[in-house]
Amino acid sequence: MAQEKFILYSFVGSQWANVAHLGLAEKGFKSDDYEVKEVDLVKAENFNHEYLKINPNGTIPSLTSPSLERPLIESTDILRFLDETRGTSLVPSDPKAKEVAQKIIDLVHSNDLTTNLILLQAHDHEEMNAKRSSMWNDFVRARQAKLEEGKTAHPNHPFYGPKSEENGALYRLYTSASEDELQRFYETTHDMYRKFATGLDKLDTLLVLPYAVGDQVTEADFHIVPWLSHALWGAGTEPSDVQNFGTLEALIQKTMPGFEVKPRIKEWWSNISKTRAFKEVYPQLH
Known part of the structure; x- marks a missing residue:
């Protein structure tokens, strides 16, 4: 009897969903081994009531399988699930390398290195006006509309109230903020870019090379790749210009003049980009 497929809930524009897709590619899964269900983040389909039954955080990716008691809703757990099915493990066997790998994973998933900074924040009026005229304005508005709809339909649901308040603060900045509110927003953006720059420097010190923790590709590599690609793309880098860090550096330099991505990150990126x-x-880039 054919083995039942697992289902990956994904979206082409989701940075963390691509942790799973890298794992699928690395482990040699074929397209008929699993099913992908697209959850459109631009339309805020991740906030649909039915999807929240699978992932109560309303995030992408998620994975369901007949072999699992409950859905997996974190990219780290999903990659490890895929990893355990076949081939050489992506989790380092050496304790020291395993510790470094976990530090790297924790770092790129931390608030200090959130790519939402690049996608949704603004340094000044010029950037804010550009955001308001871009896809991100539609993105913020669609999220708020879906959250308000969910809050009305399911007033006792624990997700919709807090999330609508959280997104509502950003929605108001995109639609009706006062000058004082915008100036505070810009100050917050500068603070966030300082932390982002510090995080990049910390990542540089953690990398062992040629890959994240040494000679073999590990799970750490497959968490850095989607994060860094999304940061480069979000900064405005031409998608086909994969090795160009200049646009991202220029954006950070608005807060940190003279900032450059350190050589070890660039060397690692060059190495990992050659892998299958x-x-x-x-x-x-995406």
């Missing part, structure tokens, strides 16, 4: 899984999932 990278080429399959990232023919261009």
Whole structure:
């Protein structure tokens, strides 16, 4: 009897969903081994009541399988689930390398290195006006509309109230903020870019090379790749210009003049971009 497929809930524009896609590529899964269900983040489908039954955090990715008691809703757990099914493990066997890998994973998933900074924040009026005229304005508005709809339909649901307040603060900045509110927003953006720059420098010190923790590709590599690709793309880098860090550096330099991405990160990126899984999932930045 054929083995039942697992289902990956994904979206082409989701940075963390691509942790799973890199794992699928690395482990040699075929398209008929699993099913992908697209959850459109631009339309805020991740906030649909039915999807929240799968992932109560309303995030992407998620994975369900007949072999699992409950859905997996974190990219780290999903990659490890895929990893355990076949081939050489992506989790380092050496305790020291395993510790470094976990530090790297924790760092790129931390608030200090959130790519929402690049996608949704603004340094000044010029950037804010550009955001308001871009897809991000539609994104913020669609999220708020879906959250308000969910709050009305399901007033006792624990997700919709807090999330609508959280997103509502950003929605108001995009639609009706006062000058004072915008100036505070810009100050927060500068603070966040300082932390982002510090986080990049910390990542540089953690990398062992040629890959994240040494000679073998590990789970750490497959968490850095989607995060860094999304940061480069979000900064405005031409998607086909995979090795160009200049646009991201210029954006950070608005807060940190003279900032440059350190050489070890660039060397690691050059190395990992030559791997089969990278080429399959990232023919261009996204």
